[in-house]
Amino acid sequence: MPPTLIAPAGTALWRRVAVLIPGALLYFLPLPGLQAEQSHLLAVFVATIISLVAQPVPMGVSVLVATAALALTRTVPAGRVLSGFSNPTTWMIWSAFLFARAVIATGFGPRIAYLLIHSFGRSAISLAYCLSAATVTLAAFIPSDTGRGGGIVYPITRSLAKAFGSEPGPTAGRFGAFLMLAGFHANYIASAVFLTSMAANPLIADFAFKIAHVELTWLRWALASSAPALLSFAAAPWVIQRICPPEVRDTTAARTLAGDELRALGPVGRKEARLVGILLAVMAGWVTSPWHGVQNAYVALGGLSAILLCGVMSWEDLLGERRAWDAFLWFGPVLMMADQLLESGVVGVLSKAAFGHLTGWPWGAALAALVVGYLYIHYAFASMTAHATALYPGFLTAALASGVPPFLAALPLAYFSNLNAGISHYGTGSAPVFFGPGYVGQGTWWKVGFLMSLVNLAAWLGVGPLWWKLLGLW
Amino acid sequence: MPPTLIAPAGTALWRRVAVLIPGALLYFLPLPGLQAEQSHLLAVFVATIISLVAQPVPMGVSVLVATAALALTRTVPAGRVLSGFSNPTTWMIWSAFLFARAVIATGFGPRIAYLLIHSFGRSAISLAYCLSAATVTLAAFIPSDTGRGGGIVYPITRSLAKAFGSEPGPTAGRFGAFLMLAGFHANYIASAVFLTSMAANPLIADFAFKIAHVELTWLRWALASSAPALLSFAAAPWVIQRICPPEVRDTTAARTLAGDELRALGPVGRKEARLVGILLAVMAGWVTSPWHGVQNAYVALGGLSAILLCGVMSWEDLLGERRAWDAFLWFGPVLMMADQLLESGVVGVLSKAAFGHLTGWPWGAALAALVVGYLYIHYAFASMTAHATALYPGFLTAALASGVPPFLAALPLAYFSNLNAGISHYGTGSAPVFFGPGYVGQGTWWKVGFLMSLVNLAAWLGVGPLWWKLLGLW
Numbered sequence: 052m053p054p055t056l057i058a059p060a061g062t063a064l065w066r067r068v069a070v071l072i073p074g075a076l077l078y079f080l081p082l083p084g085l086q087a088e089q090s091h092l093l094a095v096f097v098a099t100i101i102s103l104v105a106q107p108v109p110m111g112v113s114v115l116v117a118t119a120a121l122a123l124t125r126t127v128p129a130g131r132v133l134s135g136f137s138n139p140t141t142w143m144i145w146s147a148f149l150f151a152r153a154v155i156a157t158g159f160g161p162r163i164a165y166l167l168i169h170s171f172g173r174s175a176i177s178l179a180y181c182l183s184a185a186t187v188t189l190a191a192f193i194p195s196d197t198g199r200g201g202g203i204v205y206p207i208t209r210s211l212a213k214a215f216g217s218e219p220g221p222t223a224g225r226f227g228a229f230l231m232l233a234g235f236h237a238n239y240i241a242s243a244v245f246l247t248s249m250a251a252n253p254l255i256a257d258f259a260f261k262i263a264h265v266e267l268t269w270l271r272w273a274l275a276s277s278a279p280a281l282l283s284f285a286a287a288p289w290v291i292q293r294i295c296p297p298e299v300r301d302t303t304a305a306r307t308l309a310g311d312e313l314r315a316l317g318p319v320g321r322k323e324a325r326l327v328g329i330l331l332a333v334m335a336g337w338v339t340s341p342w343h344g345v346q347n348a349y350v351a352l353g354g355l356s357a358i359l360l361c362g363v364m365s366w367e368d369l370l371g372e373r374r375a376w377d378a379f380l381w382f383g384p385v386l387m388m389a390d391q392l393l394e395s396g397v398v399g400v401l402s403k404a405a406f407g408h409l410t411g412w413p414w415g416a417a418l419a420a421l422v423v424g425y426l427y428i429h430y431a432f433a434s435m436t437a438h439a440t441a442l443y444p445g446f447l448t449a450a451l452a453s454g455v456p457p458f459l460a461a462l463p464l465a466y467f468s469n470l471n472a473g474i475s476h477y478g479t480g481s482a483p484v485f486f487g488p489g490y491v492g493q494g495t496w497w498k499v500g501f502l503m504s505l506v507n508l509a510a511w512l513g514v515g516p517l518w519w520k521l522l523g524l525w
Numbered sequence: 526m527p528p529t530l531i532a533p534a535g536t537a538l539w540r541r542v543a544v545l546i547p548g549a550l551l552y553f554l555p556l557p558g559l560q561a562e563q564s565h566l567l568a569v570f571v572a573t574i575i576s577l578v579a580q581p582v583p584m585g586v587s588v589l590v591a592t593a594a595l596a597l598t599r600t601v602p603a604g605r606v607l608s609g610f611s612n613p614t615t616w617m618i619w620s621a622f623l624f625a626r627a628v629i630a631t632g633f634g635p636r637i638a639y640l641l642i643h644s645f646g647r648s649a650i651s652l653a654y655c656l657s658a659a660t661v662t663l664a665a666f667i668p669s670d671t672g673r674g675g676g677i678v679y680p681i682t683r684s685l686a687k688a689f690g691s692e693p694g695p696t697a698g699r700f701g702a703f704l705m706l707a708g709f710h711a712n713y714i715a716s717a718v719f720l721t722s723m724a725a726n727p728l729i730a731d732f733a734f735k736i737a738h739v740e741l742t743w744l745r746w747a748l749a750s751s752a753p754a755l756l757s758f759a760a761a762p763w764v765i766q767r768i769c770p771p772e773v774r775d776t777t778a779a780r781t782l783a784g785d786e787l788r789a790l791g792p793v794g795r796k797e798a799r800l801v802g803i804l805l806a807v808m809a810g811w812v813t814s815p816w817h818g819v820q821n822a823y824v825a826l827g828g829l830s831a832i833l834l835c836g837v838m839s840w841e842d843l844l845g846e847r848r849a850w851d852a853f854l855w856f857g858p859v860l861m862m863a864d865q866l867l868e869s870g871v872v873g874v875l876s877k878a879a880f881g882h883l884t885g886w887p888w889g890a891a892l893a894a895l896v897v898g899y900l901y902i903h904y905a906f907a908s909m910t911a912h913a914t915a916l917y918p919g920f921l922t923a924a925l926a927s928g929v930p931p932f933l934a935a936l937p938l939a940y941f942s943n944l945n946a947g948i949s950h951y952g953t954g955s956a957p958v959f960f961g962p963g964y965v966g967q968g969t970w971w972k973v974g975f976l977m978s979l980v981n982l983a984a985w986l987g988v989g990p991l992w993w994k995l996l997g998l999w
Binding site for chain 1: 582583585586589590592593594596597603606607608609610611612613616819820822823826827829830833834840841843844845847850851854
């Protein structure tokens with residue numbers, strides 16, 4: 052098995068060079084206010100983030116090259132270069148990818164979705180709610196927007212559309228367009244719900260702790276998201292229905308399909324039952340972590356040990372779970388770089404330079420401006436993680452500098468790190484999956500995305516702060 | 526793709542329980558001289574090592590379960606549990622496994638072997654030397670005895686035997702038995718030659734640095750091994766010939782086969798040429814590390830970045846290299862546990878208890894007794910790594926306590942961590958590969974193994990110290 056080329060060499064060349072130019076400029080022409088080591092670190096970080104966005108090579112390659120560069124140029128001390136790989140946050144994410152594999156492989160994921168559809172799918176709107184309920188249930192253990200959307204929600208959405216004879220093209224409007232949009236918007240909203248429903252959420256919690264000194268525990272994250280998430284989930288199908296009204300009224304075919312799929316899945320198997328037991332125990336461990344004090348990552352590693360010992364997943368399956376390794380390999384160095392930027396004071400300097408004009412604004416206005424900017428800047432990003440890694444620390448620092456109370460600064464930026472994915476058809480890994488088949492045109496997709504972004508702003512920046520006040524967070 | 530069970534549950538149960546009993550006893554009935562935390566750590570470590578030997582579950586599962594146990598029982602502080610994963614030694618090993626993949630996938634590995642056979646294979650003995658030369662050339666970049674033996678040397682050995690009509694059974698003695706033994710002994714001797722030719726060698730160097738305060742750099746390791754390795758390589762075919770004389774005299778068929786294989790490989794490809802360039806640069810980086818001071822692991826990560834950027838290996842190939850992940854996952858925690866045992870003083874206490882009777886011996890006699898014991902105790906081990914991890918620190922501590930000069934204590938134990946693999950047909954991963962086809966009976970295999978162990982003692986414990994004296998190491 053000869054290894055394959057990573058990309059057609061010719062076409063990617065300009066992208067490789069383009070990535071290096073800003074980095075090289077920063078490296079050799081340092082910014083005023085930054086010392087040589089700081090600007091070297093910033094140069095490598097900026098080149099890495101540009102590379103994560105432009106993707107001249109896979110994300111992991113960019114990050115690995117950056118790591119080697121930081122070590123070989125001694126920009127980061129030798130003892131710190133690999134520190135991201137022993138950070139529990141990195142292992143939390145890795146474990147969650149393996150939980151996701153088990154949830155999908157045992158059939159537990161599809162079963163949840165089909166059960167909901169079979170029991171409650173009595174209209175187009177209620178089918179959309181079933182999709183939302185399924186994705187949010189699974190979101191606690193599937194930290195990949197793409198894995199959850201592409202691996203479970205999309206295939207089910209597509210089968211449902213097919214069951215109604217709705218295919219891309221003339222019959223798209225019958226039901227498919229509505230379902231695709233419902234599935235997509237449910238999926239990224241679910242990413243905001245739990246600390247463990249998107250890969251970068253634990254990183255964000257890490258940033259929040261280091262910068263704003265607030266602890267976004269698993270329970271606190273979920274409690275704070277609950278009310279605004281309910282509003283977003285409730286509104287989404289109605290907004291989508293206004294732009295893409297489904298023609299179908301009788302949804303018996305959907306319930307029949309779900310019934311057939313459930314019969315095909317058969318009764319709950321031994322592995323599936325064990326998995327559910329283990330996952331419930333893990334979730335209990337996460338929820339109670341403020342009391343027993345064991346870090347989330349170690350609870351997850353305990354659960355993973357149980358999954359392996361019970362035979363729910365084999366060691367070879369674990370070793371072969373490429374997405375877990377991919378996340379592991381880019382996450383560790385990114386965490387290390389972000390930590391170094393924070394500790395060396397670079398974030399403070401840059402945030403002051405970029406947001407200095409906010410000085411003197413009332414903090415409410417400053418927060419609104421920052422969150423709205425943070426949301427719509429995502430038109431320039433193809434990854435929630437790249438966005439959060441590059442901008443969360445700076446925006447959070449600016450919000451704090453404007454006098455926003457710590458939780459009120461950390462939470463909306465954390466949630467909009469997920470909600471920003473809804474505005475385009477490339478803003479997260481699952482977007483091209485739902486957009487790709489062609490049920491929905493780009494104009495419609497963006498229009499719904501923009502309307503939903505207003506709904507999300509109302510729910511998470513309008514109602515959210517009231518809810519968090521009620522919870523006593525500020 | 527439903528995950529598979531890790532082992533047939535029934536049969537493995539007793540093995541799982543057997544592994545837990547000594548650990549549980551140690552955990553709950555602490556040893557005199559050890560404090561509770563020390564004996565808890567020792568209990569988990571002992572259970573892990575027993576599990577690595579008995580293999581009721583794959584190595585990685587044992588290690589992951591142990592890691593979770595240490596974290597959940599707080600035997601190891603939360604901040605230290607994952608520290609092995611940011612240790613450069615762990616990443617050195619991981620990188621080396623990826624180099625190995627590239628060496629095999631590009632065809633560079635087989636090409637070296639066939640070139641040597643084609644040019645120099647003029648007799649049975651010279652064919653054996655060609656196998657030795659090929660395996661030692663590749664050993665610098667293939668840190669897995671099994672990968673090198675099973676992936677390159679064994680297939681070539683088998684084809685050679687076939688080319689002479691020698692199959693297991695009546696025709697085994699014609700050539701096959703001799704070749705299998707020659708390939709096997711060349712392979713594990715090559716593991717001793719470089720710091721990077723066996724997975725646990727960097728770990729051993731780590732131990733040597735921490736316990737004996739001697740630095741086994743890449744260059745020093747290779748220089749010190751060179752003279753005794755030459756003796757072992759030179760003697761092996763002659764020893765094997767005495768027990769399994771090959772009947773074949775005319776080796777034209779071997780050279781013809783090698784020529785055919787070289788033609789089938791075609792001219793050196795672009796990827797292969799790039800790989801060779803990168804590997805030479807990496808080796809230069811390792812050799813010169815005493816001067817530029819960049820750690821071996823970072824040189825390796827730089828080389829790996831080049832391999833990815835040049836398209837010699839794709840990111841997906843890297844993610845899919847299960848053996849690299851396997852080594853990574855068990856190596857990190859084992860390193861962490863060994864470090865904790867050393868730092869908490871457990872190794873000192875145990876070594877004193879086990880080897881107290883050596884007090885008063887002349888240090889030469891003590892060293893000889895320790896090395897001989899260290900070698901033959903390997904009849905009880907199926908893995909070089911398990912052996913070295915469990916026993917190297919204790920034996921080295923004992924040797925130092927007996928007054929052996931640091932290098933003279935560290936080096937023979939380091940080399941015999943590799944050479945011990947030759948005494949049985951299960952002592953290392955490659956042994957069953959060469960033994961399995963049945964060219965050689967168990968009695969013959971053990972007889973040759975024992976004779977070779979005497980040769981190795983003469984070369985590495987007899988001549989070795991003189992050579993190291995000449996090098997100024999003591």
